[in-house]
Amino acid sequence: MQQETYEIAxxxxxxxxxxxxxxxxxxxxxxxxDAECFHAADPHGFLIGxxxxxxxxxxxxxxxxxSFGFIGLYIVRPEYRGKGYGKQVWLAAMKYLDGxxxxxxxxxxxxxxxxxxxxxxxYRNVRYExxxxxxAAGYSGEFVGLAELPFEVVEAYDxxxxxxxxxxxxxxxxxxxxxxxLGILRDGRLAGCGxxxxxxxxxxxxxxxADSPALAESLLQRLRAAVGSGESFYLxxxxxxxxxxxxAERHGMKVVFETARMYxxxxxxxxxxxxxxxxxxxxx
Numbered sequence: 170m171q172q173e174t175y176e177i178a179x180x181x182x183x184x185x186x187x188x189x190x191x192x193x194x195x196x197x198x199x200x201x202x203d204a205e206c207f208h209a210a211d212p213h214g215f216l217i218g219x220x221x222x223x224x225x226x227x228x229x230x231x232x233x234x235x236s237f238g239f240i241g242l243y244i245v246r247p248e249y250r251g252k253g254y255g256k257q258v259w260l261a262a263m264k265y266l267d268g269x270x271x272x273x274x275x276x277x278x279x280x281x282x283x284x285x286x287x288x289x290x291x292y293r294n295v296r297y298e299x300x301x302x303x304x305a306a307g308y309s310g311e312f313v314g315l316a317e318l319p320f321e322v323v324e325a326y327d328x329x330x331x332x333x334x335x336x337x338x339x340x341x342x343x344x345x346x347x348x349x350x351l352g353i354l355r356d357g358r359l360a361g362c363g364x365x366x367x368x369x370x371x372x373x374x375x376x377x378x379a380d381s382p383a384l385a386e387s388l389l390q391r392l393r394a395a396v397g398s399g400e401s402f403y404l405x406x407x408x409x410x411x412x413x414x415x416x417a418e419r420h421g422m423k424v425v426f427e428t429a430r431m432y433x434x435x436x437x438x439x440x441x442x443x444x445x446x447x448x449x450x451x452x453x
Contacts, residue, residue: 177261180215188227191244193369200366202345210338218258225249230262234333238266240273241451270434274450280429288431293408294447297422301396315343315350326359330444332437349395353384363388371401377446382412385445405447413445
């Protein structure tokens with residue numbers, strides 16, 4: 170009888186594709202190019218549990234800057250759950266992020282487990298589903314492709330919504346194949362931005378940032394028009410931003426999922442009143 174060996178290793182780039190496939194099977198509907206963008210954020214931040222060299226568990230533990238980390242892609246193959254393999258990759262991920270304020274977007278039924286690991290609830294993120302439609306007239310502001318702007322302008326704007334710089338991820342995210350990455354200008358300065366990407370099913374908009382509800386409305390209309398009539402798109406809204414909730418409801422979008430945004434430390438100082446859509450639940 171073969172002796173059981175369980176090893177936790179840093180994922181190879183090809184193994185990250187496997188984790189994304191598992192996420193799709195869980196119903197999380199990842200983007201078509203998420204693996205490439207995620208890997209750019211922290212090539213060492215993706216762990217895999219190998220039972221006799223067979224993948225049975227995954228987790229991401231991405232380091233940002235010197236003080237922040239984010240956990241996601243925490244998946245154990247169904248037939249191996251309840252055997253401790255997931256806990257071991259979890260502990261390895263927490264060790265990798267030791268000393269940082271750690272965030273995650275956890276499914277509701279796991280909140281108590283995350284609390285026992287030192288996380289506390291900050292607020293809910295709510296996933297809304299809508300349908301593509303022709304753009305309405307009357308935009309507020311001037312649109313520009315994010316890739317056409319100096320990258321430092323885009324990065325500086327993103328810093329209002331994320332605890333640490335994330336240049337490698339951000340550069341990959343706004344340049345991923347087939348995406349629509351738009352900024353909106355007011356008086357020559359960036360006053361909002363949004364990215365639409367193709368997913369396994371439909372599209373997701375994320376992030377969606379705007380300095381005012383009117384600019385958020387304009388961005389959502391423009392991005393929604395790129396989806397096409399009859400196709401679904403999704404927007405992950407921080408429930409604490411009432412204007413973001415009203416935006417989704419005004420466009421006839423329906424709640425289909427929610428997560429708990431949790432942190433081990435203090436809530437980061439983010440512009441939640443200007444955050445209309447989360448970039449991605451897996452990496453924050």
